[in-house]
Structures are given as structure tokens and as C-alpha cells.
Amino acid sequence: MRHSIRIAVGPVQFRIGSDWAAPIAALERLYAGYPQDDARPAEATVRLFAARPWRRWVRPSVHIGGDFVVPDALPLPLSMGLLAAEMGMNLQVALGWRRHMLLHASAVARDGRALIMSGESGSGKSTLAALLGEDEWRLMGDEFTLIDPVGGDAFAFPRAVSLKNEAIAAVAGRVDAARLGPLMAGTPKGDIRHLIPRADAIAAMHEPARPALLLFPRFGGGTAIEPMGEGEVFVRLTEASTNYVALGEAGFAALTRLVRETPAFGISYPDSATGIALVEQLWAETLK
Amino acid sequence: MPDPAYRAAPPGALRVEPLGELTAIFDRRSMQTHLVVSPMPEILAALGAGDCDAATLTARLAESFDLGGADDATPIVAERLGELAAMGLVARA
Structure with missing residues (x-):
């Protein structure tokens, strides 16, 4: 090369x-x-x-x-x-990657505890993480969250956030232009613009955070919060993990532990502001 | 044809983790994860007491669970045993 x-x-x-x-x-x-x-x-x-x-x-x-x-x-x-x-x-x-169980999920942390958000492309998990990362949260990653199979902690993968379509305007207005990459219009994934995470999030990228809340966001439709049972969360996360099968029993143990120890909810929200409010509400209720 | 007898997986072969309404079972031999609902975990546990056919296993289950009129439970247990065998979680004795 x-x-x-x-x-x-x-x-x-x-x-x-x-x-x-x-x-x-x-x-x-x-x-x-x-x-x-x-x-x-x-x-x-x-x-x-x-x-x-x-x-x-x-x-x-x-x-x-x-x-x-x-x-x-x-x-x-x-x-x-x-x-x-x-x-x-x-x-x-x-x-x-084999050292951690990989979840296709975004994550942010506060006070050493992690909020993990899993969902399909378009669910808003990236945008929510990016916006929370501009508030009082540490952005851990917009795409992948790594779970230590031994201890159960979440580890960050804070690559440059890939903002897509409407998320570009939602985030770009709130950050210094120097933290934005070039606008790439009309890619196979739509318009894309990268956001460089805050310097404190990059500096803290090796610090683990204990998973405290699992959310499955769904952008669009009415506002709703739906508690999710352990079985459903397990199934969804096996689908969201790219290396669950490859990890064998270590993956099975890591996932059952994560599912048992972490409260989980599905949330749907019509706009980012509502999504952020739901996240803050559930975080406050879960950790009180 | 008489009911076939079945044998539970050898000790340590399965890791069984109840997760609310589902039970996740990791088979260390095949490295596969199986997700099952009741009565599969109960059948696996009852078969652990020793090899037997569906009728005997139904009687064992009736000791611990209300099967709701035991006269028609044996064919259902036989069918579930066949499914567990297809998943590799039990074997023909």
C-alpha cells in the first residue's frame, strides 16, 4: 500500500x-x-x-x-x-475480534455505568448516542459495544460517529465545525458526515463501564416504553452480536449474565428530543 | 411399536440457564445454543433421573407437576422427547 x-x-x-x-x-x-x-x-x-x-x-x-x-x-x-x-x-x-463479545449497539456512560442501545440501522441508536455524548455522557461508541466475557464490563469503541441523513443537521448545529468531517452526499447509505467524538471521550476510551441499562430504540411513531423480558433480550442480543457463535460458551455466559443483570426496555419516539427525554427518565428510574 | 427409551445428555454436557419465560441451553458438544420453553426444561430434568420411555417419564413428571388429567399426557411427552432428540439434547437409549 x-x-x-x-x-x-x-x-x-x-x-x-x-x-x-x-x-x-x-x-x-x-x-x-x-x-x-x-x-x-x-x-x-x-x-x-x-x-x-x-x-x-x-x-x-x-x-x-x-x-x-x-x-x-x-x-x-x-x-x-x-x-x-x-x-x-x-x-x-x-x-x-474475539477478545470481547461484540454487540452491534451504541453506548454512552455516566459515573462508570453504561447505557447500551441496540437496534437496526435507522432505529436512531447512533443519533441518540451522539446527542447524549454532547451532554453529560461519555460517548463509548455509535456502532459497536464490547463486552468483557470474564468480568461483564462494557468497553468503548469510539470510532468517528457516522451521522446519516437527518442526523447530520440534528448534530451539526450543536458542535464546533472542526469536529465534523466532509459531507459525503448520495452514498449507498445516504448522506454521511462524520463527527469526531469529544476529546474527553477519546481520552477515556480504555475505561470500562458497568452495563446498567439496555435500550432497544425505535425511531418514528408514538412515544412508548415497553419493559422487555430476559428471554426476548437474549434473542435480540444474539442477533445483534457479530461474534456470539464464534465465542462459544464464553459468549453464552457473557450474554446470559448481561441479560440477567441489566434492566431492558424497548422505546419508541417521534423525535430526538423525546428520545433523549425517555433515556434520561429510564436512567433516573433504573438507577435510583 | 413400543415407545422408545431416551437417555439424558451426559453430566456437564449442557449448560442450562433460565431466562424468564425462556430457557437458554448451551450444548458444549455441538457449541449450539437452544432456546426452549416449558415443558422442555422439566422433561430434561426428569430424564436426568435415568433412561426411560415416554410413559415412565410422564409418570415421573406427574409426581411434581399437575399434568391436568394424566391420561393424554404420554403422547405429548413422547412428541416433546422426539423434538429434544432432533435437537441433540437427548438420545435414544
């Missing part, structure tokens, strides 16, 4: 290589505040390479590669190299 960068996000050391300078330059800007230890061996490698050598010059498109390859990964135009890098990083962690 002609251009490369090493970035530590939570416990994962990435090496990202690219045939082009632009995606690496964009990553250098987004991840300037993260540890960049060039001597530490990489645990996940992402390569953005040209499909054919000559394609680097003619109508370039970025292909995602790395330790694991999804055969039908979308070839993305070079202008979306940053998105390709993000997708590659997600892919390597989702498929390769």
Missing part, C-alpha cells in the same frame, strides 16, 4: 492502507486525537485497493479488502474512500 495510517480505536489497533492519498488524509484528520502508535502491531488490517492497477489512474474506484473480505463488497467511488475505510474497519472488527 502506498499510503497508510495506524489508529487505535478502543482496544483495536488498525492499520489502514490505501492506493490513494485522499482517504488516508481524511482519516488522519478525523483520527488526529486518537493514539497513533506506529510500533504497536495491528490487530485488524484494512486495505483500500484499486480493482486493476490502471484503475488507480482511470476512473478510480475503491475496493475494500483486509483480513476478511466480503466478496460482493460494493466498489465505491474514490470520493467515498472514507466511507470505504469505515466499512472496512467495521468489517474487520465484526468478523475478526
Whole structure:
């Protein structure tokens, strides 16, 4: 790879290589505040390479590669190299990480306790985490939450937050423009703009937090709170975990413990302000 | 054809964790997770007392549970045993 960068996000050391300078330059800007230890061996490698050598010059498109390859990964135009890098990083962690149980969930922490939010794309879990992270919460991550299979603590994976579509305006108005990446319009996932987490969240990214509340948000529709039974939470989280099966009994033990020890609710909300209010209400009720 | 006899999984093969209305069972041999509801956990526990057929197992269950008129419970228990065998959680003795 002609251009490369090493970035530590939570416990994962990435090496990202690219045939082009632009995606690496964009990553250098987004991840300037993260540890960049060039001597530490990489645990996940992402390569953005040209499909054919000559394609680097003619109508370039970025292909995602790395330790694991999804055969039908979308070839993305070079202008979306940053998105390709993000997708590659997600892919390597989702498929390769074994040290923790990985939940496809956002998380924020307060007073050493974690609020974990799991949901499909579009549920609002990312936006809620980003907005809470601008308040009195520490942003732990907008995409993945890592659970220590031995102790049960949650660990952060605070990559640059991937704001999509309406969430861009909802968050952009509240933060310093220097913390926003370039607007990438019309990607396969819609409009995307990255938000650099607050410096205190990056500085605290190795600090564990005890899971205290599990929420399954659903954006749209009326305001509702629905307590969720242990069995349903277990099923949903096995579906939300990318490495539950690979972890074997350690994953089973970690998940049963998390489900038993953590109160869980489904919430639906018509707008972000209501969503935040529901989160604060449930947090106060759960921890009193 | 007489009712087949069944055998419980060897000690330590299954990790059984009740989770509210569901019971999660991790099979250490296959590394598979099974999610079951009542009466599956009760049947597994009762079979742990020794190999037996559905009629004997129904009698064992009736000692601890109200089966609501025991005359028609044996075919149901036999069917559940067949399902547990298909999941690999019990075996033909």
C-alpha cells in the first residue's frame, strides 16, 4: 500500500492502507486525537485497493479488502474512500475480534455505568448516542459495544460517529465545525458526515463501564416504553452480536449474565428530543 | 411399536440457564445454543433421573407437576422427547 495510517480505536489497533492519498488524509484528520502508535502491531488490517492497477489512474474506484473480505463488497467511488475505510474497519472488527463479545449497539456512560442501545440501522441508536455524548455522557461508541466475557464490563469503541441523513443537521448545529468531517452526499447509505467524538471521550476510551441499562430504540411513531423480558433480550442480543457463535460458551455466559443483570426496555419516539427525554427518565428510574 | 427409551445428555454436557419465560441451553458438544420453553426444561430434568420411555417419564413428571388429567399426557411427552432428540439434547437409549 502506498499510503497508510495506524489508529487505535478502543482496544483495536488498525492499520489502514490505501492506493490513494485522499482517504488516508481524511482519516488522519478525523483520527488526529486518537493514539497513533506506529510500533504497536495491528490487530485488524484494512486495505483500500484499486480493482486493476490502471484503475488507480482511470476512473478510480475503491475496493475494500483486509483480513476478511466480503466478496460482493460494493466498489465505491474514490470520493467515498472514507466511507470505504469505515466499512472496512467495521468489517474487520465484526468478523475478526474475539477478545470481547461484540454487540452491534451504541453506548454512552455516566459515573462508570453504561447505557447500551441496540437496534437496526435507522432505529436512531447512533443519533441518540451522539446527542447524549454532547451532554453529560461519555460517548463509548455509535456502532459497536464490547463486552468483557470474564468480568461483564462494557468497553468503548469510539470510532468517528457516522451521522446519516437527518442526523447530520440534528448534530451539526450543536458542535464546533472542526469536529465534523466532509459531507459525503448520495452514498449507498445516504448522506454521511462524520463527527469526531469529544476529546474527553477519546481520552477515556480504555475505561470500562458497568452495563446498567439496555435500550432497544425505535425511531418514528408514538412515544412508548415497553419493559422487555430476559428471554426476548437474549434473542435480540444474539442477533445483534457479530461474534456470539464464534465465542462459544464464553459468549453464552457473557450474554446470559448481561441479560440477567441489566434492566431492558424497548422505546419508541417521534423525535430526538423525546428520545433523549425517555433515556434520561429510564436512567433516573433504573438507577435510583 | 413400543415407545422408545431416551437417555439424558451426559453430566456437564449442557449448560442450562433460565431466562424468564425462556430457557437458554448451551450444548458444549455441538457449541449450539437452544432456546426452549416449558415443558422442555422439566422433561430434561426428569430424564436426568435415568433412561426411560415416554410413559415412565410422564409418570415421573406427574409426581411434581399437575399434568391436568394424566391420561393424554404420554403422547405429548413422547412428541416433546422426539423434538429434544432432533435437537441433540437427548438420545435414544
